[in-house]
Amino acid sequence: MNKILNIMKMKRITYKLFLITSLILLAFAVLIYLTLYFFLPTFYEQYKTDQLQTGIEEIIDKSKDLSFQNAIPLFDEYAQKNNAIIYLQNNEGAIIYSPFLSFFQGSTQALPRVKFDFDNTKPLRNSNNLSNSFDVAMPIQFQDGNLTLVVSATFQPINEASQVLVRFLPYISIIVVVIGVGSAYLYSRFITRPLIYINRGAQKMANLDFSEKIEVRSNDELGELSNSLNDMSLNLQQTMLDLQKANQQLQSDIEKEREIEKKRREFFSIVAHELKTPLTVMKGHLEGMMYNIGPYKDRDTYLQKNFQTVQDMEQLVREILGISKLEQHTFKLKLEEVNLAELINIITKNLGFFASQKDIQIIKQIGSHLSVFTDRALLEKACKNIIHNGIMYSPHGEKVYIKLTQDSKQQHIQIQVINTGVKIKEEDIQYIFKPFYRIEKSRNRNTGGSGLGLYIVKQIFEALFITYSMNNTEQGVQFLVTIPLSIK
Numbered sequence: 001m002n003k004i005l006n007i008m009k010m011k012r013i014t015y016k017l018f019l020i021t022s023l024i025l026l027a028f029a030v031l032i033y034l035t036l037y038f039f040l041p042t043f044y045e046q047y048k049t050d051q052l053q054t055g056i057e058e059i060i061d062k063s064k065d066l067s068f069q070n071a072i073p074l075f076d077e078y079a080q081k082n083n084a085i086i087y088l089q090n091n092e093g094a095i096i097y098s099p100f101l102s103f104f105q106g107s108t109q110a111l112p113r114v115k116f117d118f119d120n121t122k123p124l125r126n127s128n129n130l131s132n133s134f135d136v137a138m139p140i141q142f143q144d145g146n147l148t149l150v151v152s153a154t155f156q157p158i159n160e161a162s163q164v165l166v167r168f169l170p171y172i173s174i175i176v177v178v179i180g181v182g183s184a185y186l187y188s189r190f191i192t193r194p195l196i197y198i199n200r201g202a203q204k205m206a207n208l209d210f211s212e213k214i215e216v217r218s219n220d221e222l223g224e225l226s227n228s229l230n231d232m233s234l235n236l237q238q239t240m241l242d243l244q245k246a247n248q249q250l251q252s253d254i255e256k257e258r259e260i261e262k263k264r265r266e267f268f269s270i271v272a273h274e275l276k277t278p279l280t281v282m283k284g285h286l287e288g289m290m291y292n293i294g295p296y297k298d299r300d301t302y303l304q305k306n307f308q309t310v311q312d313m314e315q316l317v318r319e320i321l322g323i324s325k326l327e328q329h330t331f332k333l334k335l336e337e338v339n340l341a342e343l344i345n346i347i348t349k350n351l352g353f354f355a356s357q358k359d360i361q362i363i364k365q366i367g368s369h370l371s372v373f374t375d376r377a378l379l380e381k382a383c384k385n386i387i388h389n390g391i392m393y394s395p396h397g398e399k400v401y402i403k404l405t406q407d408s409k410q411q412h413i414q415i416q417v418i419n420t421g422v423k424i425k426e427e428d429i430q431y432i433f434k435p436f437y438r439i440e441k442s443r444n445r446n447t448g449g450s451g452l453g454l455y456i457v458k459q460i461f462e463a464l465f466i467t468y469s470m471n472n473t474e475q476g477v478q479f480l481v482t483i484p485l486s487i488k
Helices: 001-010 013-063 070-080 158-169 169-206 220-290 299-327 341-351 352-357 376-392 453-465
Strands: 083-088 093-095 133-142 145-154 335-339 361-365 369-373 401-409 412-420 469-472 475-483
Touching: 001 013, 001 220, 001 299, 013 083, 013 093, 013 158, 013 369, 070 083, 070 093, 070 145, 133 169, 158 169, 158 335, 169 220, 220 299, 335 376, 335 412, 341 352, 341 376, 341 401, 341 412, 352 401, 369 475, 376 401, 376 412, 376 453, 453 469
Parallel strands: 361 401
Antiparallel strands: 083 093, 083 145, 133 145, 335 369, 401 412, 412 475, 469 475
16 A cells, blocks of 8 residues: 555656556446445346236236136246246136146146135235245136236346356456556556656756757647647747847947946046146146246246146147047937048148148049038048148158048948058057057157047047058058948
8 A cells, every 4th residue: 555655656647647547447346346246136126026016917907808718828928028937726726727837727636725815906925935036916807707816936046146246256356457457557648648748848948948849749738738838938939049149238238338447447547647747747847937946947938838738738638528528328420411522621721731841742632522421520530630640640751642432332432541651560550549559659749649649530430430440551551441421
């Protein structure tokens, strides 16, 4: 019993269903057997009694309209049909007729005499009848006289059948066990096989394995369950992919934010250093003028120098504010149609003074009808910084080429600014767009700017979706700008 309980506690539904079904079938078999053994004799006796009594009533009813000789076939048929002993007696108790004792007809000496009450219309049971038997005597009326009908039948065969059931019990038990256990096994396998298959698929889904779908094998509730699990698998898989993409995007955004924050801290650290140097110089000049120390007695000269320093700091602050504005997420571009030829002419005209001081010739190769849809102010500032750098970092007497070409197939315009007579080291080119980076390491303001010019160019071009590059050529240094005809 404990072993059965332990098996019942197992997770396998096949074993549970098999044991439960087997027990139910065996219980029904035992119940049916006990019912046959205990109740079949009683039911049979009642059935046989009713059958015998009904036959007697039919014979008595039909004999009223028949003579004795004509009614004899009724007695023969009844005796044969019900396996009963039947005979007729006269008033003196002598047997007049019996299908089984026909050789005694007409003789009364060898037969027992039994006295019956003819006034009683109900069956009379013999006082000395045996158990498990039916004995009745009833008056019967014919057209030619009245007699007594005596019927006797035994119920012994049903008792024998009960004994046979007892003897046949081992064989019945084996058959019932084999059929019951076999049927329970087949039934449990048939019922649980799709459940086990679906459970396997559900476990894979629970382990986030969506490589296989559950095959729909029926149109019943199990089929609907399979479809529901498949739909859940697809939805869960799609949700997982969306979450992975969102997580990757979030991770990327976090990394970018960290990188931006790192660059911002580095930028402001450099800004603090760039502002600290001129402030320290100005402080020294002012202290020297306050105490009339040495050359600082010439206040006009050093006031002029301090004024120039303040102007440089003011320009630096403007550039820093411009960069900060470009880095803001709320910054909006003011898009308009810009004529590039007109823009380049205005820039070169404003920078003509610096070119003339170094005897540098600006050579333009531009068309007159090239236009783009972009932010004019930002593009002008970036192009001005590029051309200004070409002029400032070229030796005396060199040339600055400005070429403007359009590629109609690729829907963009290229601007090339080439300044001759100079080269940039390859190791410097990869850092040249970083803030405050200068090729001239002394950081002397007389030989270079603040180091923010190309960084501002980089920020502007990224905001306008413009690609750019700087490299050395045979002529000098080339700055290549590729501008889309419109910003999408």
